[in-house]
Amino acid sequence: MNITLSSVVIDAAEPEPESAFWHRLLGGSLTRTPTNHFIQAPGVPVLVIQSAPEQTAPVWPDGNSQQMHLDFAVDDLAAADRLAVESGAGRLRPTDDVRPEPEEGSRIYTSPAGHPFCLRPAG
Numbered sequence: 001m002n003i004t005l006s007s008v009v010i011d012a013a014e015p016e017p018e019s020a021f022w023h024r025l026l027g028g029s030l031t032r033t034p035t036n037h038f039i040q041a042p043g044v045p046v047l048v049i050q051s052a053p054e055q056t057a058p059v060w061p062d063g064n065s066q067q068m069h070l071d072f073a074v075d076d077l078a079a080a081d082r083l084a085v086e087s088g089a090g091r092l093r094p095t096d097d098v099r100p101e102p103e104e105g106s107r108i109y110t111s112p113a114g115h116p117f118c119l120r121p122a123g
Helices: 015-026 077-087
Strands: 007-012 029-032 036-040 046-051 070-074 107-110 116-121
Touching: 007 015, 015 029, 015 036, 015 046, 015 077, 070 077, 077 107, 077 116
Parallel strands: 007 046, 070 116
Antiparallel strands: 029 036, 036 046, 107 116
């Protein structure tokens, strides 16, 4: 039996800015329906931005559980950081708090809807 991760569903009170952010960050294609936006990008499962009018951002790392987060391995951390911020990500950890070792060198962000994710050096 094989089990594969085919998609990740992300709730957003406002799907348009959330899907635009992920589409700009990851590339690929964006397909919209009235309740879901689908981002298909190389190297990641389909991201589904689901309309959830009551969604509120988790308060993390200084509060409630983050619920879940996504980690992305990148070949150029500085370039990925610039793209993330220019696309609308918020930083949760300053860039000078990053160590060069991949296991400690992640940068932590939030998407426009407040979902945390990390960028870390590939390797």
